[in-house]
Amino acid sequence: MTTDLQTNGSMKKKVVAIQNLNFQYRQKIILRDISFSVFPGEFVSIIGPNGCGKTTLIKTILRSVVPQTGTIHIQGQEVKTLSNKALARHLAVVMQTIDPAAMTVKDYVLLGRLPFFEPYQFFESQKDQAIAQRYMELTGVAHLAEARINEISGGERQLAAIARALTQEPALLVLDEPTAHLDITHQVRVLNLINTLKEQLSLTILMVLHDLNLAAEYSDRLVLLDKNNGRIYKAGTPEEVLTKASIQAVYQTGVEVRPNPISNKPWVFLINPHAQEGKSNAP
C-alpha cells in the first residue's frame, strides 16, 4: 500500500520521503512496499504490533539496515548518497535507552556537536557550548550538567538524550520508543517536552510508539504497520487510523475505541475477554 501523508499540502518540501521500501531478513519479509512522506513541522508516529518492523523502518532511515529496494530522501537528498556526518546534520536520534556511560551530562550533550566538527577539530567552540547550554536549559537538565549519566534516573537520561539530539540542530528528530521504560509521569513529561519543542523549534518528529493512546494524543498523523504482510495497513490522522476495526485487524485483539473526554482524540480500551464473559454471565 502506498500512502502519502500530504493533507498538509503537497507543495511543502518533504522532510522525509520514503518510496517503495522493501526489506527482508533471510526469508522473512519485514517491510513491503512502504511509501510515505513527512512534511515540515509534522509529528508522525509509527505504530504496530511487536515485530511489525517499526524499528527496522527507523533503522533504514538511519542506514544501519540496508533495504533491498526503495529510496529514502531526507530534505530532498537520498540518504545513501550522504556522508555519515551530513546525515547526522539532517537528523538526530533518541533511542529507547541510552547506555549509562560515565561521562557528564554536559559532555554527553556536547557530543551532539560532533557532526559539525571540522576535520582535526578536538574542542568545542564557544558557539557549540552555547548551543548545548541552550538545549540543556530547554529540556530541563541544565542543573544536571556536571552529574554523570550513570548516576541520573532513566527519565533524566531520556531528557538528556533529547537535549543531545537537539544540539545536533536537526531538521528531523527521530525517536524510537522514547517512553518505553518510563513511568507515566516521565512518559507525559517527555512527550509534552517533545510537543513543546516541536512548536518552539518548528521541528519535524518521526517517532516509534507502542502506546496507542499516547500516539493518538500527541501525533498529527499515524502510520500503522501490519505484521502479517509487512505493509502499511493504514496511515492518516489518529481518528482515521485508530478505529476499532483497524486495531482488531492488525493487533488481533478485542478493543473498544471512544473519544477521549478531554482531548477528543481516540482512546483505545483493551478488552479483557474474561471480564467480558463475567459481565455477560452476570444475572
Add this chain to the structure above:
Amino acid sequence: MNHRLKRWGLILLVLSVLVVAVGLLALCTGSAGIPVNQIPDILQGGKNTAGYSILMGIRLPRILLGMGIGGALSLAGTLLQGMFRNPLVEPYTLGISGGASLGVCVNILCQFYAVIGIIAYPLSGFIGASLVIFLVYHLNRDNRNVRSNRMLLTGVMISYVASSLVMLLMALSKTDDLQSIVLWIMGSLDEPDTTLIWICCAGSIVGLFISYFFCMDLNALALGDEEAANLGINTPRTKKILFIIASFLTGLSVAVAGIIMFVGLIVPHFVRMITGPDHRILLAASFLSGAAFLTLCDVIARVIIAPLELPVGVITGIIGGVMFIWALSRKQVTL
C-alpha cells in the same frame, strides 16, 4: 572549557614531571648506585668512563625501552577498552601475546636465530602477533561491521590454543631451549639492540599521534556503536583503524620485550579515575602513566633481589594487581 583545559594541562604537567622523576630514579638506581648530582659530571667526563657506560650504554636504553613499551601497552589498553566498551579487555586479550609466544617458541626450537641472528626473536614474535591479528580480524568482519564480542571471544580462544601449543612445544624441547622460552615469556626490558629500542619508542609515539585523530570517535563510541553512528561516526572504519593501531603497539611491545602483563589492563583504569572518561586527555595521560609505571616496576625488579633481577612482569602483576583490587574494593574504578 578553560577550567577543563587548565585541569588537563595540570594533569599532563604532573605526569610529565613524574616520568622525568622516575627516569632519573632509574638512572641512579642499580647495582652501582649513582647519586643524581653526579650525573652531569659523569656525562661531561667522557665516553670512556665506567659511569658513562653504565648510564648511557645500559640504563638509558633500558629506561627508554621501558617508557616506550609502558606507554604503548597502556595506550593499546585504553584504545581497546574504549573501542570494546569492556573493562576487562587488555592488549593480550585478543590473543596477540599467544601468537607472539608461539612465534618465538618456533624460532627457538627451529633455531632460526642461528641463521639470521638475534633479530629472529623480535621478528618471530612480531610475525606470530601479526598472524593472530589478521586471523582475529578476518574471522570477525562481515560486509559492514566489526563484530566486537565475537572478536573478543575469538581472541580469547586463540590465546588458549596458542598457550596450549606453546606448552606442547615446551614439553618437546630440550632444557636449554626451554629456559630461553620461559625467560622470553616472562618479559624483560634488557634489550641489547639500540635500533630496536628506537623503533619501539618511535612506534609508540607515532601510535599516540595517530590515536589522537580518533579521540572524539572514542568518546562517541562510549555510547555504543549505534549511537556513535547516529552522531556521524563511521564506526566500522574507526574500529578497524583503532584495532590495527592497538595491535601494532602490542605486537611491537611483545616482539621486543616479551610478555609484560597487566600494564595495559590496569593503567588505563587508574588514569580514568583521575581524568574521567574523556579520551582527549585519557590517551596522553595513559601513555605517560604507562611509561612511568613500567619504568618504576623495572627499577624495583632490578633492585629487589639485587644482584639478581626479577622479570618485570612479576612486579607489574603484583603491584598493579594489588592496587587494582584495592581500587575496586573502594568502588573507584569506572569505565
